[in-house]
Amino acid sequence: MKNIIMIAMVLLTTLTFAQDKNAKASIEVDGVCLMCKERIEKAAIRTKGVKSAIWNVETHELKLIFDERKTNLDTIRQHIAAVGHDTKELKATDEAYNTVHPCCKYRDKEVQADHKN
Numbered sequence: 001m002k003n004i005i006m007i008a009m010v011l012l013t014t015l016t017f018a019q020d021k022n023a024k025a026s027i028e029v030d031g032v033c034l035m036c037k038e039r040i041e042k043a044a045i046r047t048k049g050v051k052s053a054i055w056n057v058e059t060h061e062l063k064l065i066f067d068e069r070k071t072n073l074d075t076i077r078q079h080i081a082a083v084g085h086d087t088k089e090l091k092a093t094d095e096a097y098n099t100v101h102p103c104c105k106y107r108d109k110e111v112q113a114d115h116k117n
Helices: 002-019 034-045 073-082 109-116
Strands: 022-028 050-055 061-067
Touching (some): 034 073
């Protein structure tokens, strides 16, 4: 009987720890259009450990599900900045920003105004 209880406790402990590996988070990422959405989501999802990345064009919110054992928010932000998009915590370099399509120049007030219409 003691063996069954011990086995049950080990299984319960294992299942409890296995469920805690995925984290949910959201970060703000600058962009203006559907091309930006595709670029941002691809950069995030290509980060090892990211399981889901959905960016909202209107709110600029990137919702993430990721394995905390394989990555963290700083690494995800670095991958997003590398493709030319700013986050609140990390700004893309001018070199990376200049690689985005001209209609995606979210720092330009005229481009922002064009996408509001």
